[in-house]
Amino acid sequence: MSPDVHTLTGAYALDALDPDEREVFELHLAECSACTHEVAELVATASRLGAAVAVTPPENLRKRVLVEITRTRQETPGGLRLVGADGELGAIRRRKWTTRISVAAAAVAILVAGAFGVVAINANHQLQTAQGALSQAQQQYAPVAQLLAAPDVHTASGTADGGSATMLTSRSLDKTVLVTANMPVQPANRTYQVWGINSAGFHSLGLLGNGSGGTLNVTDLGNARQIGITVEPAGGSQQPTSSPIMHFAVPA
Amino acid sequence: MNDSVRPLRRTIDAGLGLPAPTAEELLVEVARGSESAFEQLYALIASPIFGLVRRIVRDHAQSEEVTQEVLVELWRTASRYTPERGSALNWAMTLAHRRAVDRVRSAQASTDRDQRVAAMSNDREFDEVAEEVATRLESEQVRRCLSGLTDLQRQSIVLAYYNGNTYREVAELLDTPLGTIKTRLRDGLIRMRDCLGVTG
Numbered sequence: 422m423s424p425d426v427h428t429l430t431g432a433y434a435l436d437a438l439d440p441d442e443r444e445v446f447e448l449h450l451a452e453c454s455a456c457t458h459e460v461a462e463l464v465a466t467a468s469r470l471g472a473a474v475a476v477t478p479p480e481n482l483r484k485r486v487l488v489e490i491t492r493t494r495q496e497t498p499g500g501l502r503l504v505g506a507d508g509e510l511g512a513i514r515r516r517k518w519t520t521r522i523s524v525a526a527a528a529v530a531i532l533v534a535g536a537f538g539v540v541a542i543n544a545n546h547q548l549q550t551a552q553g554a555l556s557q558a559q560q561q562y563a564p565v566a567q568l569l570a571a572p573d574v575h576t577a578s579g580t581a582d583g584g585s586a587t588m589l590t591s592r593s594l595d596k597t598v599l600v601t602a603n604m605p606v607q608p609a610n611r612t613y614q615v616w617g618i619n620s621a622g623f624h625s626l627g628l629l630g631n632g633s634g635g636t637l638n639v640t641d642l643g644n645a646r647q648i649g650i651t652v653e654p655a656g657g658s659q660q661p662t663s664s665p666i667m668h669f670a671v672p673a
Numbered sequence: 674m675n676d677s678v679r680p681l682r683r684t685i686d687a688g689l690g691l692p693a694p695t696a697e698e699l700l701v702e703v704a705r706g707s708e709s710a711f712e713q714l715y716a717l718i719a720s721p722i723f724g725l726v727r728r729i730v731r732d733h734a735q736s737e738e739v740t741q742e743v744l745v746e747l748w749r750t751a752s753r754y755t756p757e758r759g760s761a762l763n764w765a766m767t768l769a770h771r772r773a774v775d776r777v778r779s780a781q782a783s784t785d786r787d788q789r790v791a792a793m794s795n796d797r798e799f800d801e802v803a804e805e806v807a808t809r810l811e812s813e814q815v816r817r818c819l820s821g822l823t824d825l826q827r828q829s830i831v832l833a834y835y836n837g838n839t840y841r842e843v844a845e846l847l848d849t850p851l852g853t854i855k856t857r858l859r860d861g862l863i864r865m866r867d868c869l870g871v872t873g
């Protein structure tokens with residue numbers, strides 16, 4: 422990278438770089454906070470130049486746009502992009518949450534511990550949390566144990582703020598269970614709500630209380646391709662009213 | 674301090690004495706699928722978008738097309754907007770500039786583009802462009818700040834921003850070394866930033 426790459430902030434803010442240069446400079450931006458800060462200010466400055474030449478568009482443009490949006494599906498909250506026509510789920514933009522395999526593995530460990538009465542977690546507070554969750558939900562682990570024993574069980578997990586959710590599904594048993602652990606406690610008037618997501622949108626799979634652990638028997642997975650969890654007003658919502666705190670693909 | 678462009682809060686309040694929602698608040702509603710919020714947002718941002726797009730694209734029908742694309746894209750991607758990305762107007766204008774520039778650059782690939790650059794080299798035409806911008810700016814403040822730049826800073830910024838030229842083309846048009854144009858675009862914009870009181 423040439424030493425004067427930093428001086429490209431102006432040209433970049435004005436969209437005046439060639440495509441190749443733009444790409445290279447964006448790589449630089451990812452690792453240079455000084456340029457990132459300067460670009461933000463210069464882009465805002467350029468926008469002022471743009472706003473200074475405002476011209477009212479013709480009224481028919483307004484009508485066309487207002488009709489067009491009624492036919493245009495929005496990206497859903499949280500950046501999940503649902504592509505309608507070909508039935509494919511589009512790229513998923515992960516911003517606030519990521520799937521961390523290690524935490525997912527820990528969740529499965531807790532599940533196994535619950536199912537077989539063996540707890541193998543070292544940190545004391547984690548142990549207490551896990552034991553509390555397990556004793557509360559002892560009965561609910563029967564279907565989990567059954568699923569874990571199925572030859573065709575598939576699992577998938579997501580994490581958020583230290584909590585995790587694991588989905589286990591078996592086609593031969595025609596059974597799907599979602600288990601959460603260590604979910605951050607929300608105010609009493611809120612609840613975690615689980616959603617099945619496909620190109621048609623969101624449908625509710627059920628509620629999981631306002632925090633810590635829980636088990637949900639999923640009876641209506643439908644053709645969901647993704648699972649999302651949002652925080653909703655107690656009692657749940659018809660459609661999500663906030664961005665998913667977590668989402669992951671339905672086990673294959 | 675710098676209220677010439679910023680106040681996007683609509684002044685119409687239906688006589689209820691309630692402040693009308695800001696563009697930022699509306700965009701949040703739009704992200705939740707509110708068509709009526711989008712209609713209100715349109716009233717705030719359609720003119721700045723159309724004005725900028727028309728300045729760059731020139732052709733009226735194509736300018737309407739690009740403006741429509743930008744507005745529908747704002748509807749589609751509203752959930753990506755967060756206040757950390759700056760004002761809603763900034764978000765919209767950044768998208769509008771990029772789409773307008775994409776349009777002229779793809780339309781004028783290769784020979785067309787070369788001819789356009791050649792035509793732009795004509796002094797008279799360039800003066801016209803610069804003049805048009807200087808006299809038609811609706812914001813007094815932007816005009817005043819532009820006039821505080823050196824000639825080379827102002828010409829470079831006008832060609833790059835309002836005409837959609839790359840900095841290579843700007844260098845060619847102004848018969849000035851590439852490195853100089855790069856620097857003038859940056860220090861000119863920094864001077865504009867300070868003059869307009871823009872903060873990140």
Ligand SMILES: [Zn+2]
Binds near residue numbers: 427
């Ligand atoms: Zn840098």
